[in-house]
Amino acid sequence: MAAQSQFLITGSVILSALLFGLGVVAFVFKRNIITVFMSIELMLNAVNLAFVAFSRAWGKLDGQLFVFFVIVVAAAEAAVGLAIIILIARNRQSLNVERVDSLKL
Amino acid sequence: MSNLIAQHPILIVSLVKIAVLMFIALTTLAYLTWFERKVVAHIQSRWGPYRTGPHGLLQPLADGLKFLFKEDPAPAGADRFVYFLAPFLALSLALTSLAVIPFGPKEIVILGHKTPLAIADLNIGLLVLFAITSLGVYGVALAGWSSNSKYPLLGGLRSSAQMVSYELTLTMSVVGVLLLAGSFNLREIIESQAGAHWWIFPRWNIFAGSFPQVIGFFCFFTAAIAETNRLPFDLAEAESELVAGFHTEYASFKFAMFFMAEYASMITVSCLATILFFGGWLSPFGQSNAWGWTHFLPTVLFGLAGLYLIWDGIRYETVFGKVVLPFLGIVLFALAVLFTFPGVNDFVQGPFWFLLKVLTFLFIYVWLRGTLPRFRYDQLMAVGWKLLLPLSIANVVLTSLAIVRFSR
Amino acid sequence: MTGPVIVFFALAALALGGAVSLILRRHPIHSALSLIVVMVALAGLYLLLGAEFVAAVQVIVYGGAIMVLFVFVIMLLNAGIEERTNLSRMAGLVGLPLGFFLTMQLVYWVAHSESQMNAAGIAAGGSAASTRDLAVLLFRDFVFPFELTSFLILIAIIAALVLAQKES
Numbered sequence: 001m002a003a004q005s006q007f008l009i010t011g012s013v014i015l016s017a018l019l020f021g022l023g024v025v026a027f028v029f030k031r032n033i034i035t036v037f038m039s040i041e042l043m044l045n046a047v048n049l050a051f052v053a054f055s056r057a058w059g060k061l062d063g064q065l066f067v068f069f070v071i072v073v074a075a076a077e078a079a080v081g082l083a084i085i086i087l088i089a090r091n092r093q094s095l096n097v098e099r100v101d102s103l104k105l
Numbered sequence: 106m107s108n109l110i111a112q113h114p115i116l117i118v119s120l121v122k123i124a125v126l127m128f129i130a131l132t133t134l135a136y137l138t139w140f141e142r143k144v145v146a147h148i149q150s151r152w153g154p155y156r157t158g159p160h161g162l163l164q165p166l167a168d169g170l171k172f173l174f175k176e177d178p179a180p181a182g183a184d185r186f187v188y189f190l191a192p193f194l195a196l197s198l199a200l201t202s203l204a205v206i207p208f209g210p211k212e213i214v215i216l217g218h219k220t221p222l223a224i225a226d227l228n229i230g231l232l233v234l235f236a237i238t239s240l241g242v243y244g245v246a247l248a249g250w251s252s253n254s255k256y257p258l259l260g261g262l263r264s265s266a267q268m269v270s271y272e273l274t275l276t277m278s279v280v281g282v283l284l285l286a287g288s289f290n291l292r293e294i295i296e297s298q299a300g301a302h303w304w305i306f307p308r309w310n311i312f313a314g315s316f317p318q319v320i321g322f323f324c325f326f327t328a329a330i331a332e333t334n335r336l337p338f339d340l341a342e343a344e345s346e347l348v349a350g351f352h353t354e355y356a357s358f359k360f361a362m363f364f365m366a367e368y369a370s371m372i373t374v375s376c377l378a379t380i381l382f383f384g385g386w387l388s389p390f391g392q393s394n395a396w397g398w399t400h401f402l403p404t405v406l407f408g409l410a411g412l413y414l415i416w417d418g419i420r421y422e423t424v425f426g427k428v429v430l431p432f433l434g435i436v437l438f439a440l441a442v443l444f445t446f447p448g449v450n451d452f453v454q455g456p457f458w459f460l461l462k463v464l465t466f467l468f469i470y471v472w473l474r475g476t477l478p479r480f481r482y483d484q485l486m487a488v489g490w491k492l493l494l495p496l497s498i499a500n501v502v503l504t505s506l507a508i509v510r511f512s513r
Numbered sequence: 514m515t516g517p518v519i520v521f522f523a524l525a526a527l528a529l530g531g532a533v534s535l536i537l538r539r540h541p542i543h544s545a546l547s548l549i550v551v552m553v554a555l556a557g558l559y560l561l562l563g564a565e566f567v568a569a570v571q572v573i574v575y576g577g578a579i580m581v582l583f584v585f586v587i588m589l590l591n592a593g594i595e596e597r598t599n600l601s602r603m604a605g606l607v608g609l610p611l612g613f614f615l616t617m618q619l620v621y622w623v624a625h626s627e628s629q630m631n632a633a634g635i636a637a638g639g640s641a642a643s644t645r646d647l648a649v650l651l652f653r654d655f656v657f658p659f660e661l662t663s664f665l666i667l668i669a670i671i672a673a674l675v676l677a678q679k680e681s
Contacts, residue, residue, distance in 0.1 A: 187542065232569035
């Protein structure tokens with residue numbers, strides 16, 4: 001029983017790292033703003049999984065509680081971020097990340 | 106075979122329960138369409154389906170066959186995968202939500218294994234129901250978008266915006282009940298409503314001791330009607346408005362799936378309303394010995410229905426009706442006799458009251474559909490955000506104040 | 514290969530498949546659907562790890578509200594299929610190996626810290642966390658962050674309303 005939960009925790013932690021890496025690859029690779037934003041959500045989800053797994057490992061509930069705060073912050077960020085994306089689409093008529101580079105050198 | 110059952114008892118028993126519940130649910134869905142057509146017709150002073158089978162009882166079968174044999178085109182330029190996914194998602198989510206509903210208090214024995222009368226008795230049962238309702242928005246939104254056409258897109262967006270807005274009210278109006286019951290487990294919520302005030306008034310949540318959840322029930326039922334896209338909140342799928350809204354481009358079987366999903370959500374929400382506010386499978390009469398005669402109410406009801414069917418069938422016009430209706434009447438009467446046996450009587454009490462209350466709510470749903478006019482979309486959203494949401498939050502505040510004041 | 518282990522592998526495969534599909538699909542709506550699959554799979558994993566309330570909240574809030582917002586925006590802005598530009602090819606050429614390297618580093622260090630915790634003899638939690646315990650923790654020890662997050666949501670609502678208004 002303990003070995004089984006040990007396996008679950010280790011597996012979840014490794015899965016969380018893999019998902020985070022995939023999120024980073026998606027962030028770098030994709031050209032649509034909304035997809036890039038979604039990869040940020042994927043990274044946040046991976047971190048949530050790590051929190052829950054470690055909360056189970058420590059036997060305390062603080063990790064699960066922190067997942068709440070991460071979800072709330074992600075919701076607020078998604079709302080504001082999508083509003084900004086709508087404005088960008090209205091002003092530049094394109095959803096390509098490369099068209100929104102006027103702050104670059 | 107018995108080895109398989111011995112090794113994985115929960116799995117096999119759950120599969121049996123799922124099969125039985127699916128059969129009952131799908132049949133109820135089909136006959137709910139018949140029920141709605143008959144009731145709306147009688148409200149409008151006409152008869153409804155009358156020719157297909159006695160009293161139109163074979164109408165659902167005829168509709169099902171029609172849906173199977175109709176042509177099933179997909180619009181050009183539609184996103185194939187999402188077009189096929191949307192009705193499937195809507196129907197499967199609507200049927201999954203029936204898994205957490207408890208139908209009765211007693212445990213039954215299936216294949217030698219004692220199990221409660223619900224597929225899954227979860228400690229977070231109510232939250233799972235809300236989770237499935239939240240995911241149900243995708244069926245509508247994706248259907249509207251994938252049809253690659255103006256009216257479905259507008260209808261889908263409007264409909265999903267409406268569903269998301271009323272979801273807030275739906276969940277907030279239930280918090281009062283949760284405060285009173287102290288658990289998300291649906292069975293425990295029902296059990297916390299057992300007993301009666303002053304030996305006459307049942308202690309259901311709508312008459313609850315600390316704070317009667319009348320506002321909560323009102324907000325919940327209105328939000329539920331908006332969630333399931335029924336009249337008076339069905340602007341997004343009404344025939345005279347946006348053609349047919351998000352399911353314009355769907356034909357035959359996929360359209361039938363949306364239809365079934367809507368009725369399945371209706372059934373789920375009616376079950377929820379009875380569980381949360383009206384005591385679920387608790388009888389409105391007390392539990393003491395003075396009320397023992399109420400245990401024979403199922404018998405009386407089924408017996409009367411059977412006798413009426415026999416009498417009506419004998420006088421029916423067609424020969425088919427003269428044979429089938431009395432047969433159905435005899436079946437009902439036999440069930441009534443079966444319910445007098447003590448073991449069966451005990452078992453049948455819970456499900457009988459539960460189903461009676463659910464049928465009452467379904468009747469109210471259909472009654473509202475036949476009677477009220479439609480809301481305009483901006484009126485609909487205004488009611489959702491400016492009236493119902495503040496009301497449900499006020500309900501939470503008042504309930505918690507009442508609990509603190511009257512329970513210490 | 515007991516039940517929970519099989520379920521874990523199934524859910525992990527679903528989550529990884531969804532994440533890979535997010536990268537490989539060209540249309541944003543398919544990426545959004547893949548992300549929803551990932552979130553539901555993760556909710557299943559939370560259930561396996563004994564966090565039932567968090568699993569339900571994940572599906573309700575993340576899967577039923579945030580992703581609905583994403584899907585709305587994709588539909589409203591009529592996002593089309595992505596193009597493969599020179600920059601994205603270069604990003605792929607350089608970024609993929611680096612991303613792989615980063616992932617392997619993360620996996621190594623996270624598994625390393627987990628095995629160190631195991632060696633230090635910290636006992637894993639047993640039964641599922643009850644909502645009551647979570648509520649007690651939230652409203653007693655963490656009440657200040659709780660109030661702050663409600664403030665944060667208010668700011669986000671006002672910001673979104675102001676930003677998305679029509680030009681007048």
